[in-house]
Amino acid sequence: MAKNVVFSIVFVLASISFFSQGNADMSLIENVCKKTFDYKLCVSSLKSNPRSFNTDVKGLARIMIDVTQSKIEVMIRVVQQLGKNASDLRERECLDNVCYPEYGRSRSDIKQAIEDLQSNSFREAYTDVHYVYSNEEECENSFAELEIKSPMTTINTHFAAFCKITEDIIGILLK
Numbered sequence: 137m138a139k140n141v142v143f144s145i146v147f148v149l150a151s152i153s154f155f156s157q158g159n160a161d162m163s164l165i166e167n168v169c170k171k172t173f174d175y176k177l178c179v180s181s182l183k184s185n186p187r188s189f190n191t192d193v194k195g196l197a198r199i200m201i202d203v204t205q206s207k208i209e210v211m212i213r214v215v216q217q218l219g220k221n222a223s224d225l226r227e228r229e230c231l232d233n234v235c236y237p238e239y240g241r242s243r244s245d246i247k248q249a250i251e252d253l254q255s256n257s258f259r260e261a262y263t264d265v266h267y268v269y270s271n272e273e274e275c276e277n278s279f280a281e282l283e284i285k286s287p288m289t290t291i292n293t294h295f296a297a298f299c300k301i302t303e304d305i306i307g308i309l310l311k
Contacts, residue, residue, distance in 0.1 A: 181199075262310065
């Protein structure tokens with residue numbers, strides 16, 4: 137009987153410790169996301185990644201950089217597919233000659249952001265992510281300059297939100 141009581145006490149203490157840690161981590165996520173461009177998108181992005189529950193602000197920034205990096209790869213595939221299927225020559229030129237190279241630069245910029253974040257060069261990491269965001273803007277602006285509808289607007293807007301959230305989290309590290 138004494139073993140059962142000891143076991144129960146240990147189990148309860150372990151459970152309290154486990155659940156209070158989860159609440160503390162969720163609190164960090166919520167507090168950080170309150171300082172970003174899109175609270176809901178930030179929270180949902182971080183909550184969906186198990187690494188978010190055992191880290192600090194720098195770790196959350198890294199997770200969002202990783203999310204942004206994966207979005208870049210999606211963007212590149214979308215641009216390639218749209219370029220192959222575009223019937224309008226001007227649209228194809230924007231996709232192939234502006235958007236594709238810009239997202240290629242984003243690959244390099246986001247890799248540099250990872251290196252800068254790891255070395256605690258937060259200002260540089262922030263700038264790197266801003267370049268990623270600027271590359272997206274260049275793609276979108278290429279269509280506007282030709283006064284044609286961009287097939288990328290929806291996906292670029294969504295992508296820009298991730299870039300802004302990532303910038304905002306890195307910005308917390310600058311304070």
